[in-house]
Amino acid sequence: MNVIMANCTSVQYEPVAEIGGGAYGTVYKARDTESGKFVALKNVRVQTDQNGLPVSTVREVALLKRMEQFDHPNVVRLMDVCATQRSDQETKVTLVFEHVDQDLKTYLAKAPAPGLSAGRIKDLMRQLLSGLAFLHSNHVMHRDLKPENILVTSQGQVKLADFGLAKIYSCHMALTPVVVTLWYRPPEVLLQSSYATPVDIWSTGCIFAEMFRRIPLFCGESEMDQLGKIFEVIGLPPPEEWPTDVTVQRKNFPPLKARPITDFVPEIDEQGAKLLMEMLAFDPVKRISALSALEHPYFQDEEKKS
Template sequence: MGCQSAYAYQAMAQEVQYEPVAQIGGGAYGTVYKARDRESGQFVALKSVRVQTDQDGLPLSTVREVALLKRLEQFDHPNIVKLMDVCASPRTDQETKVTLVFEHVDQDLKTYLEKAPAPGLPAHTIRDLMKQLVNGLEFLHSHRVVHRDLKPENILVTSRGQVKLADFGLARMYSCHMALTPVVVTLWYRSPEVLLQSTYATPVDIWSTGCIFAEMFRRKPLFCGESEADQLGKIFEVIGLPSEEDWPADVTLKRHNFSPQKPLPFPDHVPEICSKGEDLLKKMLSFDPLRRISALNALHHDYMKEED
């Protein structure tokens, strides 16, 4: 049996091990299925992406991403979703289907917030969720992993209230998949440097976390733009138009395209947030990524230490 056909046969055998029982998500990054592992009987989540391959039929960037995910797995972090298996099967000479098998968690943060009875989550629950979210993020950042797509749908919450970050380290794999599919990705949690197509690093995740923090109080997103420019406009309505010195030099969208705005008090947009929470939110939603608080410093912020 040739190398490629042996590879395909092994992948088919792996895929047969998992029996899909329900579709639990979909969108730009492909479909997510709840499935049952025929060997153990436990439920898992299957995420498949189509990736382009090189001349030898290997999806190299995907191999690197999966190796990274597997390396992080050995730490068994409580706030990181577990990657349990990887199946790959060639579809064509130029394309391979990669299926990632994760532990299954029944709900994401979006669903959790929607299910919360009025008037919303208690202050101590928001603080607990934030501690866990930032703890998971600090773990990723300490291992030089940038999530790049943090949003409520990518944050899982177990029935016991345990937070687990999902879909981290997959951004490059997804960008390859997105070249093959019509894509609509939400802008609402994107940092200004990403919207401006400037250089970026770990602070992009802190911005997204700030947006999610505000949403836990509001139970609706803080910034709902319809395009990159519209999203930036919505952001500046709250944080004010940044100074010329803070505006990145390497971007096509210039500061003069936006009307002058003064910052508004955060409690106007995020009612019920306490003063320490407001201070943390401000530090997370700093326009300048270099001034944005780090995940490690956020963990030690006074808001996290407060008792209800």
Template sequence: MDVRTKRLSYELLAEVGEGSYGKVYKARELGEKQRLLAVKKFKTEGNTSEIGIPAFMIREVALLRKMKSFNHPNIVMLLDASTVPVGTGLVLTLVMEYIDQDLSTYISKVPASGLSRDCIKDLMRQLLQGLDFLHTNMVLHRDLKPENILVSSREELKIADFGLARIYTYNIALTPGVVTLWYRAPEVLLNSVYMSSVDMWSVGCIFAELFLLKPLFTGYTEVQQLQKIFEVIGLPSEEDWPMDSPIQYSVCWGPKGFSTRLLRNLSPDDNDLLSQCLAFRPSRRISAAKALTHPFFMKH
């Protein structure tokens, strides 16, 4: 199937993914370049002239267009965007550079002996550089997880999937149901206010996963997720509990006392960076910019 736009002509090769809003295809550009492309097609039901284009669609296109002008090596590149009316609905098509695996797939292929420290360092540096760029441009990703991070065969890492991202300004209402449960920060689980530090919590979870080759916190409800978090980082003090949370503080949540060694078999530098990413209080959590200067990246 050939698709022609003013800027890009391509043929769809195979469907590679399906989400609640649409499908993702692998495609090949026609003409000289013949490069592989990722084509995301979102379909809206109902009369868009009455209900309008869904906010998440507008958001993803706007953010990717904003990011495109900077062409950051660790952010997935948007090459084309178009909308076509279909019946009373609408199909939005996003054409992006194609990368054949996400970080989840990459981790699943790692031998039991694990990733080398240099490899973990390189992936983390790229992830933090991409995130620092987003935060500098006042963008919260809000759904960082291995499935939304792409890794090329040359181990180039790119942050993708901006369906839940928001331009962060003061006084905007932020939705509580963001970030996949296993990578969700305590303040989100507690329905408290949050800011860019939610992304750094997700980075901490991903950092641990690169060592463990499996997710660190695997709760199946929000309560269970909080309990699993406190089992590792210790129960915070009542003073640190967010005052605006509708969920009451209780000593029954988990063991008290903070551990500076969150994971065994990690060096002090590794554990220090991990514990600064997984600090309970958002104000104590390390920023992406500061994390890039951490001793973890300095030593060979």
């Protein structure tokens, strides 16, 4: 009682427009009345019991705030966090992020006719992987990487958004119907096997291909359909790579052979194709890491030229 809050989200941020339904709740564009700048407000509704805010929420948000200290250029800024009570069972946690007008999806759609240049794609990829390496070295996985949550500023700077949220949401989320696109999901997630940071590398591979194609690489309509489309490109994996802890069986899929990736991504150069295949490795253990990907000849090649 008689406690005056130092900063109150509802007063400081004035909603301007709804900018996304999102699987996990509504996202608003708002104006920071103090600075006049635009921000993105993300509300997370967490279920609270008699012991207050869940431990996982406290720790996850603290981790995001701690990472914020490093000021990584390829990660979206988390400016403010606020918690307000909605009911005895529910607390709304508002995360205030910097607002970037454009995502990679729009950026790709807006690119004039032949699409992005090879150099531009390489630059975007390097930034994307730098951001990802930073998240992974802090034990944060994104889990839902897709063109919609990769932001591109007007200066061409890539900023990853919505990382770490998946975990905050999934732990104690008040139930909302979750509709998440399957297109960037790796086989281990589709098969409901165990997974870790390699999930993000798979998604990055899909996005890498999409930068050339300007349409998604695998557009499945169900989990099984998505897996089928993946195997049409990378081939059915050998039996020893099939995870043992899953119900979906390998024999349910036709014994397809891998096709050259250039059949699907004709514009990609040789080193790019090699890197892409290392990102689209079926076995997550064999998939390249973000740090190693940055060391790949695909990127070194460019340095030599410049």
